[in-house]
Amino acid sequence: MLAVVVVVGVDRTVFGSSRPSTSNVCSRYGDRVGASTTILHADLDAYYASVEQLLDPALRGRPIAVGGSASGGVVLAASYEARRFGVSAGMPGWRARQRCPDLCFVRGHFSEYQRIADRVMDVLGDYTPHVERISIDEAFLDVTGSLHLFGPTSRLAGDLRRRVRDEIGLPISVGAARTKHLAKVASQVAKPDGLVVVEPGGEREFLDPLPVGLMWGVGPVTERRLAERGIHTIGELARTPGHSIAALLGEANGARLSALSHDADPRRVQPAGRGRSVGAQSAFPRALPDDDLLREVLGHLTDRIGGRLRTKFRSGRTITVRIRFADMTSITRSRTHSRGISTNLALCELAVALARCGLEDRPGVEINLLAISVSNLVEQHALQLELPFGSDTPLHDGAPLGAARWALDRQMDAVRAKFGRASVGYTSVLLSERATVPEEFRELAERA
DNA sequence: TCTGGGGTCCTAGGACCC
């Protein structure tokens, strides 16, 4: 087991002498991160694959892929042993097998992923109440107030990692720093199964030599654009004038990346917000988009989305449909309505209309994915339930929305909550099984 | 006869994250 502790720049104070001290900023704005804040980013390594190796000792030390198969499907996660061969998530199974002939494909245990990750989060919660879970397998922790109980950062983080290893059996990497962004970068550097602590004052020394691609928000496209300007490291980015970064990447992105490269990250650790959109998508073997296909797939998707909206007592004013064609180009069509929509049937009708509209430009072309997103979310307040009982009357913007329908959907939601998804539903929806990915994975992704 | 300027919302596309 690796147990790397890198403590950077214990003695130096780069910040504080030549610029306004962070504590001044803090007192002026109140909501800024204080100078002494300590944030951890904890990230389970190759999570799905590690769980499979935990559940089945025969898989340990072997290159494995969760999901997919040598003949088709897509790899959902790869163990580090497999990654060494260039296998990664999202890769078609046949290509993964090409790169790694000994690759072992395993079916996912999706309910286990959720259960075990929840246990890990419980352990994290023992170190501070300030835990911000950002996906199924990673979280930020503000441990500023915990250090007097658990000792210095490196001891607290080491203890945390040991507990996750001993009590649950999984490797977890941790980065610690003054800001969320830096803690996240540190945990990436720590992987696999390591710990990196960046002490206050050591930020520049730590950040400068790292590749820009490690920064949050720098993907392949941005990385390439920066490289064309000769910017490869975070230090080089920090030394580039802000206006020229903005000219290269746009105002908002440029300003954000410039700030992050200077380790200015005002974000605090906080529980996740309410969410701005709810969506679902389904990929399937290429097919000509006739009305049957649209109704089947979009019906399936709105069935999922509607239930999630209703359990949150929310509805959405904007419906967006995305269509991906066989050549992998895609288009979107959206429409915003005067009031929120959350019944399955209304969502489906509107989605089908949008899809037809989008398909008009390319008749006779095959498609292989349909997606729906509902945004502009509003509270599903009682007013809407007071519409005339059984109302199917279209609203002036064309959305049929009735209280009876909403109530019927709610009843179906309740039955499903008790007896499972497949226990009840519209016939066409239940019969739709073009999807190329297991249902359990979709349900897991919903919660992640 | 000429034609401002700020603000908001909507639509379409795209980068990025896990």
Added chain:
DNA sequence: TCTGGGGTCCTAGGACCC
């Protein structure tokens, strides 16, 4: 034999209002 699923945020152009 191709290439998952669920999200966030940003940009740019246009409509529209005052």
